[in-house]
Amino acid sequence: MWLNNNKAFWKEIIETAENKKVTCLYCNVWDDTPNLLKQRFESINFEYFKFAFDIGHAHYISTVSIGKWFEELGDYLE
Numbered sequence: 001m002w003l004n005n006n007k008a009f010w011k012e013i014i015e016t017a018e019n020k021k022v023t024c025l026y027c028n029v030w031d032d033t034p035n036l037l038k039q040r041f042e043s044i045n046f047e048y049f050k051f052a053f054d055i056g057h058a059h060y061i062s063t064v065s066i067g068k069w070f071e072e073l074g075d076y077l078e
Contacts, residue, residue: 006040010049017048025052025078032063034072041076050078 010024017024026049031037041051051073058069070077 003043010044014046014049023048023050025050027052027054029057032061034069038072051076
């Protein structure tokens, strides 16, 4: 349900971004692992929807290494 709601929410925003050639960046804030974010990026999979890695939040909140974030989300990093 979470993933379907995310896809519906971002669909309209990303279509607008695509028309204007503007990239939407999603940032990790309260995410302790990259797992759910990876699912979001894989399922949405639009050229104009990318990941902005906040190393400060990852250092403060994350339960996995910084390397794991890059390993999981590197393809979506902008």
